[in-house]
Every structure is written in structure tokens, then in C-alpha cells.
Amino acid sequence: MHPQRWGDPAAATVLPDAARGLVELAFGLSESPAATDVALPPVGTDEVVLEALRAAVGAQHVHVDDETRRLRTRGKSTPDLLRARVGDLVDAPDVVVRPGSHEEVAAVLALAVEHHVAVVPFGGGTCVTGGLAARRDGFAGLVSLDLVRLDRLLEVDEISMTATLEPGLRGPEAEALLAEHGLCLGHYPQSFQHASIGGFAATRSSGQSSAGYGRFDQMVVGLRVATPRGEWRLGSSPANAAGPDLRQLVLGSEGAFGVITAVTVRVRRLPEVKVYEGWRWSSFAEGATAMRTLVQSGMLPTVLRLSDEAETGLNLARPDAIGEESSGCLMIVGHEGTRAQVESRRAAVTEVLAGLGGTPLGEEPGRSWEHGRFQAPYLRDSMLDVGVLVETLETATFWSRADALYAAVREALERELGADGGSAIVLCHLSHVYETGCSLYFTVATSAGDDPLGRWGRAKAAANDAIVAQGASITHHHAVGTDHRPWLSAEIGDLGASVLRAVKADLDPTGVLNPGVLIP
Numbered sequence: 001m002h003p004q005r006w007g008d009p010a011a012a013t014v015l016p017d018a019a020r021g022l023v024e025l026a027f028g029l030s031e032s033p034a035a036t037d038v039a040l041p042p043v044g045t046d047e048v049v050l051e052a053l054r055a056a057v058g059a060q061h062v063h064v065d066d067e068t069r070r071l072r073t074r075g076k077s078t079p080d081l082l083r084a085r086v087g088d089l090v091d092a093p094d095v096v097v098r099p100g101s102h103e104e105v106a107a108v109l110a111l112a113v114e115h116h117v118a119v120v121p122f123g124g125g126t127c128v129t130g131g132l133a134a135r136r137d138g139f140a141g142l143v144s145l146d147l148v149r150l151d152r153l154l155e156v157d158e159i160s161m162t163a164t165l166e167p168g169l170r171g172p173e174a175e176a177l178l179a180e181h182g183l184c185l186g187h188y189p190q191s192f193q194h195a196s197i198g199g200f201a202a203t204r205s206s207g208q209s210s211a212g213y214g215r216f217d218q219m220v221v222g223l224r225v226a227t228p229r230g231e232w233r234l235g236s237s238p239a240n241a242a243g244p245d246l247r248q249l250v251l252g253s254e255g256a257f258g259v260i261t262a263v264t265v266r267v268r269r270l271p272e273v274k275v276y277e278g279w280r281w282s283s284f285a286e287g288a289t290a291m292r293t294l295v296q297s298g299m300l301p302t303v304l305r306l307s308d309e310a311e312t313g314l315n316l317a318r319p320d321a322i323g324e325e326s327s328g329c330l331m332i333v334g335h336e337g338t339r340a341q342v343e344s345r346r347a348a349v350t351e352v353l354a355g356l357g358g359t360p361l362g363e364e365p366g367r368s369w370e371h372g373r374f375q376a377p378y379l380r381d382s383m384l385d386v387g388v389l390v391e392t393l394e395t396a397t398f399w400s401r402a403d404a405l406y407a408a409v410r411e412a413l414e415r416e417l418g419a420d421g422g423s424a425i426v427l428c429h430l431s432h433v434y435e436t437g438c439s440l441y442f443t444v445a446t447s448a449g450d451d452p453l454g455r456w457g458r459a460k461a462a463a464n465d466a467i468v469a470q471g472a473s474i475t476h477h478h479a480v481g482t483d484h485r486p487w488l489s490a491e492i493g494d495l496g497a498s499v500l501r502a503v504k505a506d507l508d509p510t511g512v513l514n515p516g517v518l519i520p
């Protein structure tokens, strides 16, 4: 992964000419190259601690060189990239440690407690909420616990249809190992190519095929966790009534309670057929009603996403794909499974959508979406290169409140980003639906200006305040990290915050795990 940009450096793109013209018209262009030759803060960890770490995991797996530390600094939110681009590396770890087993993770945690060193579990490093920027004051150093060597498929149970995976496996690696058994996970967040199994569990990630395969937390049936208090194994049965389901305490714990060293997931047979198609709706509200009707009648396709008018116009739709009218909203409907399953589900879904007034657009828009589904983050970098800030935020609410939430978040973003005379384009889509509600995912483009971090910080705070005022969730799948932490108590209540603190105090009594992340 590039330290100042998204993804594979070889896949980096420049802004296409047509888009460049549009961007110039909307925001003006101001070339903003990233800083080069940036110095890292010196390693602050004692040689005694480094030696102990070398003894625990092997000297070749303890790294204090600038390049490795730089690659393990923060995540990939736009503020993270903006800081990296100007050479702000104050959050760089002192040392990057790569354990090769659960036992080595446990040994590193024991050393961290003994020497009072903070530990940041590091999966794919794609976090967008500051979950890798732990507090370091009061600690004798900061270790990035890089789980990349924990990359094995440990077990496949084809009778129960479960598989046990190590946390460092990236999305494509996990799918490739499962495919050897004719199986798949079906978890495709936009960060799929770089994010890890442990990260998916630690953040309760949700992928683009969540309608068909479920959120990641719905796939998890078992966990192995290394905590400063010892090993914790969870999930001895698919379901039980043995008190509260403690797996849910670990899912979404963002490295603050322990390090996930193995995840047992429910798997599916590899789909025989995949068909993605487009539907047009005359308004966002009409499309949303169609989505709600599908989910409430138990007729969900594998992929279901709906762009609002602005996103349809700017992002997804090409005039030839959306039909003759330039207005309207594009819905992508995807079916995966056996040929028979796909045929029957597709027929049933088509009947409902046509009955509700949708216009079928055929498979071309679906193919185009599938082709570009992991490309947008590269475009964000090319926009930053010309002084345009692009960032996303997401939330979730019940169907009856979705319209009000949509309006309130848009209004907050446009008001705040327009306050200094600037302008903003706010796009939205729905791509995770439930019988009772949905997630709203916003993409914002605005001129970066002289103080992009300040501009975005104020806009994001205004959006978060609007989300809280609407009684919606501060995050549907990006997690809490450090960025959402100030708003968490408003969602879970003071009692909820106190429960989280109590669990943290029990599992991590000296507070070495991801200090400042998640826990209010």
C-alpha cells in the first residue's frame, strides 16, 4: 500500500480529461503535490523493550526502519491522507512487530503490559475512523502489531459450512483459499483488496453484497482472542442461550479489548452464476420504497444499491446507461447462486420492481458497476492532487426516518462547506438494507482550500451532530475509532459507555491496547 495514497501504487490513476474539466468548473484546480522525503520522529522505545520483542517473535520480525514505520502510520481516511501528504507523521509507531502465531501475539501483549508500551493491532490499515491513531502519551512507546504473517486457512468444515481463518488474510487471499474448496465468504467492502479478516471482525464491516451474504458480523460464528488477561475462545455452538452472546463484545471492539487471532466464519458454495443489472427509478424515494418492499417481502437479491439523483448523475450513470432522461436514480441489482436460484430469484425480483414502476436497463449498467467497484478510492487521490477534497461518511436508521436523516445530513454538509463561500457536491446511496431500515452512505466533494483538515473537520462534526439529532447511528460499518468517539455516548448512553469502560478495565487493566480508540 502506498503511504500517502490508496492501494496499489501500480493502479494509481490520473484524473481523466473529461472529469478534470467538470472538476475545474465546479471547484477550480490547484495542483497539490504530496511532500516527499519526510522525516519520521525518532524511535522512542527503549532498546531493552526492542530486545525483548526480538526474543518473542524473532529479530527479523521486529522493524524500526523508516519505511516500515511509515507504512504502518494511521489508516486511509481523507484526513489520514491529507496528513500523510503534508508529511505529518507524528502518529508513526516506534516499532512494527510481526508475530507469527497466537502465542507470539500473547507474548507481545505480556511484554507491552510489563513495559507499559501501547499496542495498535494492524490488519490491512484501511481504517477510515482514526482507529490506528492510538494515544501514546504516558506510554513507553507505541508498537504496531502487524498481523500480516497470520495468513493461514486453519480449518474447513464442509458439513457445518464453516471455515477458520487467521486475521492477517486480506480479502482476496481469504477468498482464494476458500475457492480451493469450492467455497466463498462473499464479503466485498470497497476496501476488499487490502483489508483483512481480523479488521473486518474488529470493525463489524459490511460489504457490497451484504443483501445476499450478510454483514461480516453476521458471518462470524467463532473467535479466538489474545488479551492481556489471557486467551478467550468464543463460539462453541451456532446459537445458544448461555447468557448474552459475548462474541458481540469482541466484534467491533477495534483492538481495544484484545487481538483477534482466528475467526470462524459461515461460508457458502461458490456461486455458479453472477448477474448484475440496472434499474431506473424516477426518484430516490421511489427507489428506496422498492428496496424496502423487496427486503420486507423476503426477496433480497445478492447486491442491492440505489444512488440518489446527484450520485446517479455524477458517478454511476453514463447517459447511455440510464436511458433517455438525464434525471432519475440508478439501482444495481445483483443475483449470485446456482443457475436455478438466480433464475427464480431474478424473476421474482423483476416482477416486484416492474410492478412498482422501475424501468429495467439490462446488464450493461451492472457490468459497468462490477468493473469499477473497487476503483473509486484511486480517483480520490487524483482529486486530492488537484486540490479537491473527497470524503465519505455513513450512518443508519429506520425506514420511517430515512428521508429526514437524508435531508438533515445533506443540509449540514452543504451549510458548513458553504460557510466560507466554498461549494460542495453531496452524493448519497443506499447499499445495506434490513427489514426495518437501511444505511445511508454519503460522498462529499469540495475544494480543499488552505485548511482542508479544518474544513472537513467542521463539516464532519456538523454531519455527526445532525446524525445524533436525528437519533440515527454514528456509524453503520466504518466503526468508531478516534473520530466518532466523541459522539458514541450520545448513541449508547452513559450507561453503555460505562459498560464498555468496565469490559476494557477487565480485559486490559493497564490500558495498553489501542489507547484512546473506541472507548468513550
Ligand SMILES: Cc1cc2nc3c(=O)[nH]c(=O)nc-3n(C[C@H](O)[C@H](O)[C@H](O)COP(=O)(O)OP(=O)(O)OC[C@H]3O[C@@H](n4cnc5c(N)ncnc54)[C@H](O)[C@@H]3O)c2cc1C
Pocket: 006, 075, 076, 077, 120, 121, 122, 123, 124, 125, 126, 127, 128, 131, 132, 147, 167, 188, 189, 190, 191, 194, 195, 196, 197, 198, 199, 200, 201, 202, 203, 204, 205, 206, 207, 208, 253, 254, 255, 256, 258, 259, 260, 261, 377, 477, 478, 479, 481, 514, 517
Ligand atoms: C477506500 C475505502 C473503502 C472502504 N469501504 C468499506 C466498505 O465498503 N465497508 C466497510 O465496512 N468498510 C469499508 N472501509 C473501511 C475499512 O476498510 C474497514 O473498516 C475494514 O474492516 C478495516 O479492515 P483492516 O484490515 O484494514 O483493519 P485496520 O484498518 O488495520 O484496523 C481497523 C481497526 O481494527 C483493529 N484491528 C485490526 N485487526 C485486528 C485484530 N486482528 N484484532 C483486533 N483488532 C484489530 C485496528 O487496531 C483498528 O482499530 C473502507 C475503507 C477505505 C479506505
